[in-house]
Amino acid sequence: MSVNRVNPPSVHNPSDQITQVVTVDGRRLAHLSGQVAQDAEGRLVGPGDHEAQAERIARNLDASLAALGATRNDIVKETVYVVGYTPELLPAIFGPLRAGVREAPASTLVGVTSLFAPEYLLEVEVTAALPVEGRGTPAWREEQDLEAALTRRAWEDPDFAERLEREPAKALASMGVHLAPGVNVQVRLQKRDTLYYVVPPAKRPDEPDRREPVNLMDLWRSGDNFVWMLPERLKTQLLAMRRSFHEARTGTTATRSDHEA
Structure with a gap:
């Protein structure tokens, strides 16, 4: 039960973003309807902007595939329809579609x-080869919250762990998590045999909260696994990241209680 991707040497392959031949042995196939840049309420996202629309389509693909226990790495065939196509648009289109993807x-x-x-x-429009039931569905997909899922995947998948530290935005995108513009995430992984503490700077009770970056790992149930480094004022964006993971995992829009979790 495997997926094989082949680029025959006698056939020109214009980009490492595509594979010339993909074969699927013994796997269920999922055929997704064409995805466009609509949010959960059916509103257009990114009018006049190919890249913004590609980013939203990537999110919709993540959510649809996550409902099946799959990711964009499981896509075996895609057709991309582009209005007003020129070669200069290729990075804007395939940058978002391939973010966090290892298998073209x-x-x-x-x-x-x-x-x-x-x-x-x-x-x-895509076709995906679904993970083998009971074998191919990663355990991290069963986790209910982002921090636990991210920790489990980082510990179980060394390649993902390396990408998480090197390119955290792309690594998070592969889990259906998307960062707001201007938000930078830094992830520091700990080894299983390492334990350390981060103590916030002392302040008098009458002092206002400080604006320097703070360690949120204890607040977000990840104190024994990894560290989020974010300014405190970006808490709402962090909550949005957690919601996007929930939506990708369940294929639904988070409720208000999810927003406030």
Whole structure:
């Protein structure tokens, strides 16, 4: 039960972002409807902006695939429809679609004059090979919150752990987590045999809260695993990251209680 990706040497492969031949042995296939840049309420995201629409489509793919226990790494074939295509648009389109992806699918790009409505610039249709039931579904997908899932995956997958420290935004994107513009996340992994404490700077009771970066690991149930380094004022963005993980895992929009968790 395997997926094999092959680039025959006699066939020109224009980019490492695609694979020329993908074979699937003994796996269930999921065929997703074409995804466009709509939020959960059906509103357009990124009018006039190919890259913004590609980012939203990537989020929709993450959520749809997560509901099946899969990720964009499990996509074996994709067709990308682009309104107003020019070669200069390739980075804007495939940057978001390939963020956090290690396995490139077989891919077709089609330039079109329009989609179902004029404001939509991209539509992406994919087929994914689902993980083998009982074997291929990673344990971290069963976790209910982002911190526990991220910790489990980092400890169980050394390649992911390395990417998490080197390119945290891309690593998080592979789990359905997306950072708000201007938010930078830094993750520091601990070895299992290492324990340390981070103590906030002392202040008098009448002093206002300080604005320097603070260690949130104890607040977010990750004190024995890893460290989030974020300014305290970015708490709302961190909550949004946790919600996006929940939505990707369940394929639903978080409720108000999820927002406040």
